[in-house]
Amino acid sequence: MRLSLGLIIATICLFPSSLFACLGGTNSGTITPTTAYQTQAISNGQYFVVNVTCGNTYNFTFCGNGGTASWDTQLTVIDNTGTTELAYNDDFCSLQSDVTWTSTFTGTVQILASLYFCNNDGSSNGVLAYNMTVGSTNASFTLQGVCGGLSTTITGDTGGSFSWNPSDPGDGSILNTSTGQITGGIPGTSYTLDYTVCASTSTQSATVPPGDCWTLNGVATYVTIGGEQCIQLTPELNNQTGCAWNGSQIDFSLPFTLSLDYYFGNNINGADGNTFTFQPSSSSACGTNGGQLGAGGLANALSIEFDTYDNDNPAHIYDMSCDHIAVEIDGNMQGPGAPLCGPVCAKAGGGNIDDGGIYQVDISWNPVTLQLDIYFDGVLRLSCSHDFITNVFGTNSVYWGVTSATGGLNNQQYFCPSTVVLPTSIGSFTSYCDGEIELIEWQTISEDNVSHFVIESTIDGLLFEPIGTVEAMGNTQSTTTYGLEFSSETSSKRLYRLKMVDLDGAYEYSTLILSKNCGEKESSIFSRLITESDAIRIGLNEPATCTLYNQLGQLVFTQNNVENEVIIATNKFPSGIYILHADNGRGKVEVERIFVK
Numbered sequence: 001m002r003l004s005l006g007l008i009i010a011t012i013c014l015f016p017s018s019l020f021a022c023l024g025g026t027n028s029g030t031i032t033p034t035t036a037y038q039t040q041a042i043s044n045g046q047y048f049v050v051n052v053t054c055g056n057t058y059n060f061t062f063c064g065n066g067g068t069a070s071w072d073t074q075l076t077v078i079d080n081t082g083t084t085e086l087a088y089n090d091d092f093c094s095l096q097s098d099v100t101w102t103s104t105f106t107g108t109v110q111i112l113a114s115l116y117f118c119n120n121d122g123s124s125n126g127v128l129a130y131n132m133t134v135g136s137t138n139a140s141f142t143l144q145g146v147c148g149g150l151s152t153t154i155t156g157d158t159g160g161s162f163s164w165n166p167s168d169p170g171d172g173s174i175l176n177t178s179t180g181q182i183t184g185g186i187p188g189t190s191y192t193l194d195y196t197v198c199a200s201t202s203t204q205s206a207t208v209p210p211g212d213c214w215t216l217n218g219v220a221t222y223v224t225i226g227g228e229q230c231i232q233l234t235p236e237l238n239n240q241t242g243c244a245w246n247g248s249q250i251d252f253s254l255p256f257t258l259s260l261d262y263y264f265g266n267n268i269n270g271a272d273g274n275t276f277t278f279q280p281s282s283s284s285a286c287g288t289n290g291g292q293l294g295a296g297g298l299a300n301a302l303s304i305e306f307d308t309y310d311n312d313n314p315a316h317i318y319d320m321s322c323d324h325i326a327v328e329i330d331g332n333m334q335g336p337g338a339p340l341c342g343p344v345c346a347k348a349g350g351g352n353i354d355d356g357g358i359y360q361v362d363i364s365w366n367p368v369t370l371q372l373d374i375y376f377d378g379v380l381r382l383s384c385s386h387d388f389i390t391n392v393f394g395t396n397s398v399y400w401g402v403t404s405a406t407g408g409l410n411n412q413q414y415f416c417p418s419t420v421v422l423p424t425s426i427g428s429f430t431s432y433c434d435g436e437i438e439l440i441e442w443q444t445i446s447e448d449n450v451s452h453f454v455i456e457s458t459i460d461g462l463l464f465e466p467i468g469t470v471e472a473m474g475n476t477q478s479t480t481t482y483g484l485e486f487s488s489e490t491s492s493k494r495l496y497r498l499k500m501v502d503l504d505g506a507y508e509y510s511t512l513i514l515s516k517n518c519g520e521k522e523s524s525i526f527s528r529l530i531t532e533s534d535a536i537r538i539g540l541n542e543p544a545t546c547t548l549y550n551q552l553g554q555l556v557f558t559q560n561n562v563e564n565e566v567i568i569a570t571n572k573f574p575s576g577i578y579i580l581h582a583d584n585g586r587g588k589v590e591v592e593r594i595f596v597k
Helices: 005-014 388-393
Strands: 026-031 038-043 046-052 057-061 073-079 085-090 098-102 107-115 125-133 141-146 149-154 161-164 190-197 200-207 214-218 221-225 228-234 241-246 256-263 273-279 302-307 324-328 341-345 358-366 371-376 379-385 397-405 413-417 426-434 437-444 450-458 463-471 480-486 495-502 507-509 526-531 535-540 544-549 555-562 565-569 576-583 589-596
Touching: 026 038, 038 046, 057 073, 073 098, 085 098, 107 125, 149 190, 214 228, 221 413, 228 241, 228 397, 256 273, 273 388, 273 413, 302 371, 302 388, 324 371, 324 379, 341 379, 426 495, 437 450, 450 480, 463 480, 526 589, 535 544, 535 576, 555 565
Parallel strands: 026 046, 141 200
Antiparallel strands: 038 125, 046 107, 057 098, 057 125, 073 085, 073 107, 141 149, 161 190, 190 200, 214 241, 221 228, 228 413, 241 397, 256 358, 256 413, 256 463, 273 302, 273 397, 302 324, 324 341, 358 371, 371 379, 426 437, 437 480, 450 463, 450 495, 495 507, 526 535, 535 565, 544 555, 544 576, 576 589
16 A cells, blocks of 8 residues: 555544454455464455464464565454454555464454455455464463552453452452453452463452552652651652542532641742642542642642742732632633632731641532632631532542642642541540431530531541531530431441531531441441550450451451450551451451541
């Protein structure tokens, strides 16, 4: 095939390469290639059925080894149904074709010769040469935990298939046998897969991270700060970008509150800051560095920026001289116009937030009023009303996470799951079952200008949803008991916390308590779970093996054949959510989430 340059360019633009492959033709017999080249007379429009063996490589050619043709040839390897292209070549040597293909199965295929362009009228004759090279297959692959499942990377030969080892675990997890991806995996659970290519098989195992895992991009990495597991977004280096996305998506059609502790650095002359970002694209997204704070260029994104450097002096259209907060939806943290909402100083009195302090940031969303409230260190600093689903995301559920960047200046910047503080006026906070209804009850020892209480629930310890509001007495020095009935539609174990809101809008949080799952009928392996300041006391209704995993899915404790009770010392554990497994050895496994302070 010879075309002018202009026609070549037009052809490339109009047709994907796979569309050049030809189908059809007339069955002209069967061939079995050997290691030595053989030849076969062939006309355009003829195909031969080829016997193939898994792992071997096959070559079909008009370019030597006895193969020849004087016409513009095309060669297509087609599956045995005659409908799917497996390999194709045109113009390997001048106008002649040469195609090489490795089989990932044992069976038959078709080799079709055509006159350009897919002319199968039998008007041209030639000689096809073909041979086979015995192959050795490599079934190596890697398996790693990702949020909600496992992912694979094939490091050997592709085209094989994945299977459970020894069998489907039957826990609702789903295996893609072509890619090896597992979705719907149980957090903290280890899975084993086989990958088979022809006669070669390899085996790998990995553990699904807990539900509050994060996908890290750029230079983001896990660090331990003061015994607590945190995520460093940028080190003290210039021109760095780090992004971290939570393993669970968030639904903007429902109310929620998110809490994280931020560290913006200890150099007030450093840069550049962080964002709290929501976006629908993927958990591998990461924007540009410098003043774009790692969120610049992210499509259909809502970014709440915490900017520690003034890039807009003296105009101050999108930045301020104080370290500030703003809401951006155009993917550009640096103007040219003003943000959707803000900017406002992060601190009510102005000043710096990259001063070595750790600041709690809370983001609350009300889907009825379409209002987003941003609290900095417990103080409401910015409210922003907008229909983000319709005008930004185009969908209800989005990824959420944190981005950060440095440019010509830098700071170490990280965040941690927010710690909760027990208000001194709270006497008790507990729950118990009344049939299938869970009763959440708390007592206040005293109240001073208290407005109301909000009960919030979570599965992963990061994403909290309000489930009820109770008006407070307001001002009293007497013990007052409050309660709220709650019936969950899910069997997942949940954690509750109590948010006490003052009349001026300030608030505090209680410790976390575990839900009772009052609707469960089957007896539980666990008889009780008590979290103390330095230990977890686990009571059992039957003998079981108890294992505890941290937020990375790493085993931190195990004990076999526990009869009645086991005590796990937690005084050296970083605070956060841990995953507790109890296995009775008879096919019953229970999983609980435990918060360690």
